[in-house]
Amino acid sequence: MMSGFDDIPFFDEEPAPRKQQPPATGGIAARAMAARDRQQRPDYLSGLNPEQAEAVESLDGPVLVLAGAGTGKTRVLTTRIAHILSTGRAFPSQILSVTFTNKAAREMKERIGVLVGHAVEGMPWLGTFHSIGVKLLRRHAELVGLRSDFTILDTDDVIRLIKQIIQAEGLDDKRWPAKQFAGMIDGWKNKGLDPAQIPEGDARAFANGKGRELYAAYQNRLRTLNACDFGDLLLHPIRMFRSNPDVLKEYHDKFRYILVDEYQDTNTAQYMWLRLLAQRPKGVPQNVCCVGDDDQSIYGWRGAEVDNILRFEKDFPGAKVIKLERNYRSTEHILGAAAHLIAHNEGRLGKTLFTERTDPDDEKVQVHAAWDSEEEARAVGEEIEQLQRKSHKLNDMAILVRASFQMREFEDRFVTLGLNYRVIGGPRFYERLEIRDAMAYFRLVCQPADDLAFERIVNTPKRGLGDTTIRTLHDYARARDIPMLAAATDIIETDELKPKARKGLFDVVADFRRWQGLLETTVHTELAEQILDESGYTAMWQNDKSAEAPGRLENLKELIRSMEAFESLRGFLEHVSLVMDAEQNENLDAVSIMTLHSAKGLEFDTVFLPGWEEGLFPHQRALDEGGRSGLEEERRLAYVGITRAKHRCHIWFVSNRRIHGLWQSTLPSRFLDELPITHVDVAESEQSYGGYGRGGYGQSRFDKADPFQNTYSTPGWKRAQQNRSDATRDNWGSRSGHAVERIGYGESGPRSRTIDGELVAKSTSTEPSRFTVGDRVFHMKFGNGNISAIEGNKLTIDFDKAGQKRVLDGFVEKV
DNA sequence: ACGAGACTTGTTTTT
DNA sequence: CAAGTCTCGT
Numbered sequence: 001m002m003s004g005f006d007d008i009p010f011f012d013e014e015p016a017p018r019k020q021q022p023p024a025t026g027g028i029a030a031r032a033m034a035a036r037d038r039q040q041r042p043d044y045l046s047g048l049n050p051e052q053a054e055a056v057e058s059l060d061g062p063v064l065v066l067a068g069a070g071t072g073k074t075r076v077l078t079t080r081i082a083h084i085l086s087t088g089r090a091f092p093s094q095i096l097s098v099t100f101t102n103k104a105a106r107e108m109k110e111r112i113g114v115l116v117g118h119a120v121e122g123m124p125w126l127g128t129f130h131s132i133g134v135k136l137l138r139r140h141a142e143l144v145g146l147r148s149d150f151t152i153l154d155t156d157d158v159i160r161l162i163k164q165i166i167q168a169e170g171l172d173d174k175r176w177p178a179k180q181f182a183g184m185i186d187g188w189k190n191k192g193l194d195p196a197q198i199p200e201g202d203a204r205a206f207a208n209g210k211g212r213e214l215y216a217a218y219q220n221r222l223r224t225l226n227a228c229d230f231g232d233l234l235l236h237p238i239r240m241f242r243s244n245p246d247v248l249k250e251y252h253d254k255f256r257y258i259l260v261d262e263y264q265d266t267n268t269a270q271y272m273w274l275r276l277l278a279q280r281p282k283g284v285p286q287n288v289c290c291v292g293d294d295d296q297s298i299y300g301w302r303g304a305e306v307d308n309i310l311r312f313e314k315d316f317p318g319a320k321v322i323k324l325e326r327n328y329r330s331t332e333h334i335l336g337a338a339a340h341l342i343a344h345n346e347g348r349l350g351k352t353l354f355t356e357r358t359d360p361d362d363e364k365v366q367v368h369a370a371w372d373s374e375e376e377a378r379a380v381g382e383e384i385e386q387l388q389r390k391s392h393k394l395n396d397m398a399i400l401v402r403a404s405f406q407m408r409e410f411e412d413r414f415v416t417l418g419l420n421y422r423v424i425g426g427p428r429f430y431e432r433l434e435i436r437d438a439m440a441y442f443r444l445v446c447q448p449a450d451d452l453a454f455e456r457i458v459n460t461p462k463r464g465l466g467d468t469t470i471r472t473l474h475d476y477a478r479a480r481d482i483p484m485l486a487a488a489t490d491i492i493e494t495d496e497l498k499p500k501a502r503k504g505l506f507d508v509v510a511d512f513r514r515w516q517g518l519l520e521t522t523v524h525t526e527l528a529e530q531i532l533d534e535s536g537y538t539a540m541w542q543n544d545k546s547a548e549a550p551g552r553l554e555n556l557k558e559l560i561r562s563m564e565a566f567e568s569l570r571g572f573l574e575h576v577s578l579v580m581d582a583e584q585n586e587n588l589d590a591v592s593i594m595t596l597h598s599a600k601g602l603e604f605d606t607v608f609l610p611g612w613e614e615g616l617f618p619h620q621r622a623l624d625e626g627g628r629s630g631l632e633e634e635r636r637l638a639y640v641g642i643t644r645a646k647h648r649c650h651i652w653f654v655s656n657r658r659i660h661g662l663w664q665s666t667l668p669s670r671f672l673d674e675l676p677i678t679h680v681d682v683a684e685s686e687q688s689y690g691g692y693g694r695g696g697y698g699q700s701r702f703d704k705a706d707p708f709q710n711t712y713s714t715p716g717w718k719r720a721q722q723n724r725s726d727a728t729r730d731n732w733g734s735r736s737g738h739a740v741e742r743i744g745y746g747e748s749g750p751r752s753r754t755i756d757g758e759l760v761a762k763s764t765s766t767e768p769s770r771f772t773v774g775d776r777v778f779h780m781k782f783g784n785g786n787i788s789a790i791e792g793n794k795l796t797i798d799f800d801k802a803g804q805k806r807v808l809d810g811f812v813e814k815v
Numbered sequence: 816a817c818g819a820g821a822c823t824t825g826t827t828t829t830t
Numbered sequence: 831c832a833a834g835t836c837t838c839g840t
């Protein structure tokens with residue numbers, strides 16, 4: 001499956017090694033070096049601990065920094081760049097610096113600016129793999145068969161395109177969903193695989209064995225559309241470098257230093273990309289520095305290969321490996337809880353995070369129970385207001401959820417409370433219908449060959465151009481191998497269409513011709529406004545009297561406003577295709593709501609982690625599809641969540657959650673049982689609704705040998721369960737209370753874990769249950785029913801109305 | 816060609 | 831439950 005690795009040209013096989021270039025600005029470098037010799041370390045180096053300083057100052061040769069959560073990873077990266085710049089070893093344009101998100105890139109630019117002063121122009125090669133890929137491709141598009149004004153398709157475009165292809169093959173697009181195939185293609189591209197290279201099994205798995213064919217057809221279609229999908233932004237540069245060694249050499253000469261953030265999240269394609277650029281002839285130092293944390297690898301589902309970390313020393317011989325283990329962010333309790341949790345994973349590289357904070361006033365990690373998600377949101381809202389009264393800033397608080405649908409409940413609650421909040425990465429601005437429509441207009445003006453944009457808006461607003469017209473046009477275009485807009489221009493000269501359709505199309509063509517003419521002469525924001533007005537798109541929403549229409553108009557205004565920061569329509573389009581988030585108002589004091597995934601790299605004073613229930617977190621699908629490693633990735637996600645907190649971390653779980661619109665009774669997440677009692681408080685349950693406090697969480701379901709035999713039967717689950725009970729049988733030592741507390745386990749090997757504390761839950765289930773099978777009981781949500789089975793504290797009840805459910809015994813009363 | 820209403824369908828995480 | 835798709839009547 002790793003195909004593609006072996007044919008990467010290694011540069012130590014190149015016959016004529018280049019000689020090392022002299023420093024670009026010798027004077028400054030010499031001065032800096034002299035300064036260092038006199039022990040006058042530059043300001044930016046002071047305040048680094050020894051390991052950090054080593055990571056910053058080891059400029060020659062490959063360096064791998066294993067940086068635990070909160071150990072100053074970003075600081076090391078930015079300082080390292082500052083160090084390279086101020087010692088004159090390279091110009092900003094000679095440093096390639098890759099981040100995982102655009103947000104991280106932005107932040108890094110800012111921080112470098114602070115360190116170096118704004119004298120240094122923004123680094124042109126600092127960005128995500130994707131944005132740097134685009135930059136490379138725009139320069140060398142012709143080498144991979146594109147024109148440099150190629151379009152970048154988003155997921156939505158891709159799915160529509162694939163649907164067309166599936167239909168064109170005469171396949172049933174119901175039976176073979178385009179969305180699924182889009183996912184498969186994405187997976188292949190993440191592994192760096194061309195249609196020819198995909199495994200036979202994969203190819204056969206879709207559309208009666210036509211998988212490979214469809215993939216190839218898709219790539220062909222992209223080429224004729226002069227378009228790229230996200231995966232191509234990685235693959236095309238790889239292809240380009242492989243087949244054009246001279247171009248590759250140009251970039252070898254250019255990039256003197258390469259830095260990669262979040263290295264644990266790189267996928268195979270990104271890895272190949274990186275290796276191509278980083279390889280150097282023998283004797284020339286490979287100045288590549290990767291920073292990562294295997295415990296924070298949470299993008300396995302997107303093809304990330306944690307193994308890339310393990311391979312590093314192999315692929316870059318002589319690499320210096322530096323561990324950052326001193327945590328500056330969190331209290332000992334937060335760190336202790338996180339460490340104990342993550343210790344349940346196997347196959348870790350093993351870092352030992354430690355902190356010197358031992359403030360007795362620091363609160364433990366709090367675990368709270370709530371009846372349902374509504375109450376959860378209400379209670380979190382209350383806690384936030386309480387903190388606010390104690391003059392904590394809302395900006396310092398965050399709610400981190402597993403899945404974005406959880407956000408809504410909090411939003412609803414905060415709206416009624418009048419609490420400011422900010423959703424990060426939620427339903428994206430640029431994914432809204434009206435924004436996508438508007439963007440399609442702009443795209444088509446800039447890139448007349450963009451058929452997908454054309455099809456999207458020819459008949460929006462309604463112009464009497466229905467399916468039949470579009471199909472005719474489509475066939476006409478295909479037959480002549482020209483874009484649809486061009487086909488439209490031609491076809492209105494013929495009498496192929498009915499007069500009504502012909503008139504409608506005529507207007508569209510005339511409009512676009514006019515707008516294209518204005519592209520160079522009109523200010524882009526004005527042109528954009530003009531396009532929306534003249535096309536009738538604005539009017540369409542003005543006439544719409546539905547509830548959301550005003551909001552959509554507002555969004556369109558916002559869209560135009562956000563264009564002001566760009567020089568041209570084209571520049572704006574590029575930005576949008578890569579950066580799906582709209583910038584938010586930083587000045588407003590507001591609680592952040594976001595997914596755990598998008599929280600990586602951030603930190604907050606107070607963190608709320610709702611929804612710790614089996615099935616949601618760990619997510620059932622991760623368990624089903626990922627098996628054991630799926631579970632471990634979920635656990636890392638939990639680890640990421642907890643370690644975002646500096647001072648307070650409040651975890652919540654509910655007993656009832658609405659899934660697919662119907663209420664389901666849920667069980668507390670197994671991760672709760674994996675938290676150490678020494679660092680965790682199970683909050684006294686409050687008054688609310690009759691009596692959940694008494695029962696439920698006070699008991700561990702893991703007291704029984706196989707408590708999940710009915711509910712969980714997937715193979716992955718069974719393995720995980722097996723593993724878990726092994727761990728529980730071990731004697732878990734405990735040590736704590738030194739000035740420097742070490743938490744977690746390190747070099748000591750997998751069999752001798754030193755994890756303090758014990759499972760949170762106190763065992764009470766050895767006591768006989770207060771219920772017996774057949775008892776008639778009442779449940780707050782489900783009403784009356786009869787107990788049909790009892791396992792420890794869990795009851796299976798046949799409810800009169802709600803059917804059979806499994807609930808914790810604390811939630812029901814005998815009738 | 817188009818809208819309204821019935822119907823199915825499915826919700827992890829993202830560049 | 832909601833969003834998206836499909837079917838039917840106009």
